[in-house]
Amino acid sequence: TEVALGDDDGTGPISMGFTFNFIGNDYTDIYISSNGYLTFDPADVTDLSDDAIPDPNMPNDIIAVAWDDLDPGNGGQPAMNVVRYSIEGTSPNQIFVVEYFNVDQFPSGNNVTTQAQLYEGTNVIEIHTTAKPDDGGPSTQGLENFDGSDGIATPGRNNMNWDITNDFVSFTPNTSGGPNEWTVTVEDLSGNFGDEVTWELRDNTAAVILS
Numbered sequence: 001t002e003v004a005l006g007d008d009d010g011t012g013p014i015s016m017g018f019t020f021n022f023i024g025n026d027y028t029d030i031y032i033s034s035n036g037y038l039t040f041d042p043a044d045v046t047d048l049s050d051d052a053i054p055d056p057n058m059p060n061d062i063i064a065v066a067w068d069d070l071d072p073g074n075g076g077q078p079a080m081n082v083v084r085y086s087i088e089g090t091s092p093n094q095i096f097v098v099e100y101f102n103v104d105q106f107p108s109g110n111n112v113t114t115q116a117q118l119y120e121g122t123n124v125i126e127i128h129t130t131a132k133p134d135d136g137g138p139s140t141q142g143l144e145n146f147d148g149s150d151g152i153a154t155p156g157r158n159n160m161n162w163d164i165t166n167d168f169v170s171f172t173p174n175t176s177g178g179p180n181e182w183t184v185t186v187e188d189l190s191g192n193f194g195d196e197v198t199w200e201l202r203d204n205t206a207a208v209i210l211s
Contacts (some may be wrong), residue, residue, distance in 0.1 A: 002082055006034065009073070013029035015029055016030055020096070022063075022143075032083060034046070034073070050064065053142045065098070065115075065141065068138075068139035069137075083098070097117050100112055108135035108136065111131065112131065115128045122173070134163035139159075
């Protein structure tokens, strides 16, 4: 399903088709920002200026896929500047997919093609990127909790300049270590592993970082 997004725009709520647990909280709906992030909080779905994760400023409760100043309204060709989503598979193994396909970076006009996949049951988040050029400014990839007090950023992609092609990142809840312990594994499409780092994240029922 294509979503009609202009510059600095957002849409939602969109039903994911299943309950997804994100950092200890259950959600059935999600919001899509034109600027390369997904959020479970409708308070800010249009922010063009990526922050380092974590940051208490909105937006919070986010999946930063390729958070940058993107412009899906700056195109017009049918196969260009498309943001779309789908629900793949059947319950209890569905996957909610959001894709930014050939979406322009502003002001360079470089195209970004990247896809977030949210897995029913396991609550794994995968980000598959075909191309995310460096346009000369910082961008962010990672997860942030409900109030911006904690988060996981992909190493080297936290409000930094980065350029990737044929890239794969997974964020996996580490249930053996605690309900809100997450591991990020960076892997390319050839199966070569890079960094693997584990964080414990705070949910909205906890007064302190979980341990």
